[in-house]
Amino acid sequence: MQCDYFSDGRCASCTLMGVPYQRQLAEKQRAAATALAAAFNESSWLEPFSSPPSGYRNKAKWVIGGRPTEPTIGILDGSGRVTDLRHCGICEPRLRESFGPLADFVGGTGLPPYNVPRRTGELKNLIITVSPAGELMVRFVVRARADVAPIAERLPALRQALPQLRVASVNIHPEHKAVLEGSDEVILTEQQTLPMTLNGITLQLRPQGFFQTNSAVAAGLYRQAGAWADELQPTSVLDMYCGVGGFALHCAPRSATSIRGVEISDEAVAGARQSAGDRPGPERFTFAGGDAAAVDTAADLVIVNPPRRGIGTELAHALNASPAAHVLYSSCNVDSLAKDLAAMPALRVRSARLFDMFPQTRHSEVLVLLERAGG
Known part of the structure; x- marks a missing residue:
């Protein structure tokens, strides 16, 4: 490819x-x-x-960078800055379609992206999973519990932009360390699991559960x-x-x-x-x-x-x-x-x-x- x-x-x-x-x-x-x-x-x-x-990954684990009103989602480069990869070709097409609306949503929360070299900011990571049926689970990794409210308040707008969204949650990760998420998870939606149906068998994926990529x-x-x-x-x-x-x-x-x-x-x-x-x-x-x-x-x-x-x-x-x-x-x-x-x-x-x-x-x-x- x-x-x-x-x-x-x-x-x-x-x-x-x-x-x-x-x-x-x-x-x-x-x-x-x-x-x-x-x-x-x-x-x-x-x-x-x-x-x-190509187009095979059902999960994206992006770092959030850039400015509060113009966020980038992707991976860290050698200097600790985020390279935007929202058009990454190994991600499933239905996953890629969600990246633009999610970046817009992040920019509308008013929460500043976490700056890794400076250790400042609130929004750390964005973890998105798409099911075989095309439904989405979206997890926002933030620095503090106070960051949950701005995301929860705007969730209806996100659901309108992404009607295939089934599970949304906020993960609290206050520490500055080389792990993607913390142990505290706040689920924002009534539905708490993403059905992943393979070979006629439905596996229920929860926000912190593991599933093959x-x-x-x-x-x-x-x-x-x-x-x-x-x-x-x-x-x-x-x-x-x-x-x-x-x-x-x-x-x-x-x-x-x-x-x-x-x-x-x-x-x-x-x-x-x-x-x-x-x-x-x-x-x-x-x-x-x-x-x-x-x-x-x-x-x-x-x-x-x-x-x-x-x-x-x-x-x-x-x-x-x-x-x-x-x-x-x-x-x-x-x-x-x-x-x-x-x-x-x-x-x-x-x-x-x-x-x-x-x-x-x-x-x-x-x-x-x-x-x-x-x-």
């Missing part, structure tokens, strides 16, 4: 911009196979799952996991790092009488519980908050979808010694995946597939099906 921001040197986030897409995909597959060569051979790989090379590829990822679960016919499933329940709700064959999910985020757990109520046999599902490393891993099928650092030695050893016949491991970092697989010698790779969740970058997702040796 052609990106003027990249060509002009204003944004270098997409490090593979300009590389033909099929070449990107082939290079990612080759890199993953090389990193994981010690764990399994090429015959274990299924065909990579591709993505639209590429809806089309996430749907493919969950379909693959569900197909493997249907083939295995487990009687019990444990989804660690379950988030809003994407894997658990897709990996629930009729054979499974118990499907448990564990997640550190209470917001995500609340969304997962709500989503489970719409699934066949809702009584089979149990979602709880907690640390995945401290959970009893006894289940026929265990699913792990950890952050980039992987599951770590302690949990890898626990899974290696557990009675689980199969493990589904979804990883966004093949290096940490390779370390974790090396710590689970009792589990061998049966199949694997690369999912191109992030075109124009070197990042991807790899889903691996492990089975217990001799099982």
